[in-house]
Ligand SMILES: [Zn+2]
């Protein structure tokens with residue numbers, strides 16, 4: 001039994017006889033744990049407990065149908081091992097355990113004969129009258145009654161029913177919903193394919209038929225029709241009664257993709273964290289019962305249960321949002337590849353700018369490369385202009401004269417423009433003019449960003465907000481300057497420069513709810529706004545046919561970060577944002593403002609030459625043994641007291657002495673304090689996964705002093 005707590009150990013419990021046949025692998029149960037009750041996940045039978053130790057008993061089985069299959073339990077066992085995360089914690093943070101599909105769909109049925117029911121009504125009559133009333137209602141209702149109706153006629157609460165379920169007298173079942181069906185005439189027909197698309201579809205279909213693990217890298221330029229390849233490969237699997245899984249990085253941002261699958265496969269369901277639990281669980285159960293042809297979801301959908309999974313697709317596989325930030329800190333793309341390997345099915349990783357890990361795997365022949373070199377609907381490539389802003393005087397507008405001129409033209413012709421800046425708020429630096437004091441978060445070692453709304457200074461790390469002070473806390477001067485630009489300031493400048501233009505904004509402040517986010521996107525897509533200023537949210541797969549200008553305000557913003565992937569990320573972002581220009585009939589223009597126009601990465605991103613960039617970047621990483629030429633493990637130690645944190649980080653370093661790896665650090669993290677907790681980190685560089693496992697084994701033995709907590713991240717992608 002794995003317990004849904006961060007303890008790295010399995011436990012043995014005794015199964016009461018009356019629960020016997022419901023204690024199956026994957027079942028979720030309530031067990032006594034310490035002084036409280038915990039959720040447990042049944043892994044499998046164990047031997048008898050050691051002599052003299054009385055095994056604790058399972059209290060009850062949760063009534064909901066388990067979402068864990070034996071295949072998923074094996075997958076989680078690997079995740080737990082590989083990422084060094086306790087099994088119960090890994091499962092509990094990835095699967096909605098014990099969440100019901102909602103009352104209307106649950107039916108209660110007697111689990112015992114009518115005679116036993118009668119006896120129990122009598123036996124419980126005085127002691128538990130509500131339970132007795134429920135049982136009385138179930139006499140003569142062998143087919144079951146709706147849970148909600150049962151509770152109201154028996155004047156009982158859910159707790160009484162749960163007790164009866166726990167005692168094995170009643171079972172709750174999710175009611176079958178009618179299978180999704182549609183008039184065959186309404187189902188969208190496949191589109192005609194270009195030769196490269198057809199070759200890709202054929203290769204994937206052949207792999208589906210082979211019933212063997214086959215990894216593919218679908219390397220297709222923006223607009224080359226990758227989705228049509230997924231759709232037709234999926235149709236091949238569905239024609240054999242198979243199911244498919246499609247992982248997307250920003251599911252909430254891309255309703256179009258869901259609609260395209262839904263139009264071909266009526267049995268397509270969505271699984272992502274913004275869905276209400278009820279709906280998410282219902283969709284997962286449809287997948288488990290084989291009634292959903294396709295599951296489309298964000299990273300957590302990689303753990304969806306299937307009856308007959310035949311194909312996995314990971315679209316935009318290079319996206320960092322596939323990596324989970326909390327335990328088990330797994331990367332959904334890598335879990336998907338492992339799952340496909342174990343299931344013996346093909347997996348397709350798609351991207352216009354593949355991660356260097358996947359690209360390297362393809363070059364080494366571990367993945368098969370499928371190329372889509374041209375756009376599905378031919379269009380001219382956009383004209384690219386690089387504007388050197390390094391000589392702009394300080395305090396000048398963030399929108400260069402050249403960008404403004406082109407924008408004016410776009411507005412005159414009634415077209416649309418996208419401005420990209422990966423920084424929300426109004427101004428990222430708030431500074432005293434007299435003494436140079438920079439406003440920092442009291443909880444974290446980061447500067448505060450000025451936001452127009454409510455005139456607040458906001459910490460983007462912990463969310464703390466303080467009103468904008470009238471005077472400098474250090475010297476008392478009343479001259480406080482807002483330096484630099486975020487999306488709000490760009491909107492402000494555009495409104496002043498083009499008073500008649502309708503300017504919209506898309507960033508996390510706007511997108512606090514899915515509705516407002518989709519609303520902002522819809523306004524732009526339907527031409528109610530002329531210019532949209534957005535963070536990287538705007539870079540994801542939207543199709544805006546009227547956009548003829550993309551302005552990148554600061555191409556360097558991610559280039560000089562202390563991270564070996566800075567160049568890769570900059571290339572991907574510029575390439576992706578630039579791909580939004582000229583998706584209609586006109587080729588369009590991309591304006592790239594940069595402080596370092598001579599930088600090679602910027603130059604390659606401008607030319608869009610991914611393979612040249614990849615070759616250059618891989619050549620830089622190889623001698624340093626950075627991924628994909630080696631593996632990394634990051635250890636972060638946090639705590640309120642700096643000395644305890646430093647001591648624990650030192651203990652980690654000592655534990656790794658003599659291990660087959662290189663240890664960088666310990667050192668304070670780039671963001672040395674978050675929410676008043678001091679942070680130190682170490683980065684372990686190793687040859688391969690076996691060496692990382694050895695490092696994890698050693699780290700698990702480190703005794704952590706009071707006041708410090710050690711966490712690790714296998715294959716990290718963030719280093720703050
Ligand atoms: Zn001052």
Ligand SMILES: [Zn+2]
Nearest residue numbers: 441444459462
């Ligand atoms: Zn903060």
